[in-house]
Amino acid sequence: MTFALISAFFLTVVMVLIFRPIAQSVDLLDLPSTRKQHVGAVPLIGGVSIYASLLICAIMFPFWRAHDGLQLIVLSLPVLLVGIADDHKSVSVRGRLLAEVFSCLVAADYFGVRLNTLGELIPGVEIQLYWLALPVTIFGMVGVMNAYNMVDGVDGLSGGLAFMTFCALAALAARTDAEATWQLLTVAAALLGFLLFNFRFPGRKRAAVFMGDAGTMVVGFILAWYLIRLSQGEDATITPVAALWLFSVPLMDTVTVMFRRIRRGHSPFKPDCEHLHHIFLQSGSGVNQTVLKIFGLQFVSICYAGASILFGIPQWISFCLFMGVFLAYNGVMARACRKTYSVRDLRR
DSSP: OHHHHHHHHHHHHHHHHHHHHHHHHHTOEEOOOSSOOOSSOEEOOHHHHHHHHHHHHHHHOGGGGGGGHHHHHHHTHHHHHHHHHHHHSOOOHHHHHHHHHHHHHHHHHTSOOOOOEEEEEETTEEEEOGGGHHHHHHHHHHHHHHHHHHTOOSTTHHHHHHHHHHHHHHHHHTTTOHHHHHHHHHHHHHHHHHHHHHSOOTTOOSOSOOOHHHHHHHHHHHHHHHHHHTTSSTTOSSOHHHHHHHTHHHHHHHHHHHHHHHHTTOOTTOOOSOSHHHHHHHTTOOHHHHHHHHHHHHHHHHHHHHHHHHTTOOHHHHHHHHHHHHHHHHHHHHHHHHHHHHHHHHHO
């Protein structure tokens, strides 16, 4: 099994080296702009490399046959292709959403990856979704995909957050589901191979490649699949509320930013510079400092998710605590954004 993890890591590395010159020739590059402060044209081939690595591993290793693992990777292909098209030449929000909804609909309706229950959000009462299960599942999966897409604004951030979450899910699944554990660790190993080129290590001032929309959408889709798979049914490994905690940082950041855009009369998908990583950067933190601070927040959330399961903390308490943290986060971010605007006005 260890060979599978080593294979996923090195396959991603090899794929990056293969696809990088191809990206240069077909102009699959991310160029600097007023919103993107990186230097030079950066190849957007992280997502393609991760996907190719996972596809090869899913074909090679038998444990990927469990829980429709191979089918998951194949079903990610439409999302990948739309993401590549968006990276190369911008695709409309509607076009991207259609591809996301299609894959999520097939996952929910054909493979049974469906949110049938939200857990015991009220003491003694388990919230069953019944006929709402399908639309809520699609909404939730699309939400996870876009959360990882929107948080991808600093070298190493989106890939690092996903790596932490997949490792945490693998650790929790290890108690009851060996096949799912190895699948999750394989995805984490593939992400680590990508981070080798994306993270700012000593001696490297900037990322060599970016994940691109293709990568964030595929990684988000795979993560949403496992969050639902592992939180539903009699043999569930995690609770639905623990799933919220496991990706709380991208979730809270995305929901807060989208609500703020809607209040201003803008599209929730309109890009801006008000994400958590922007606030840290504008406050004087460097890129690596910003990434490590956000990793720290994610680590605390993951630790709570694990503790809530291991110590049997009632789900309604975890949910109330989650909502309290979310409201506090929203308030802090609103104040930070107002302060940022005030500083900009003074500089003018």
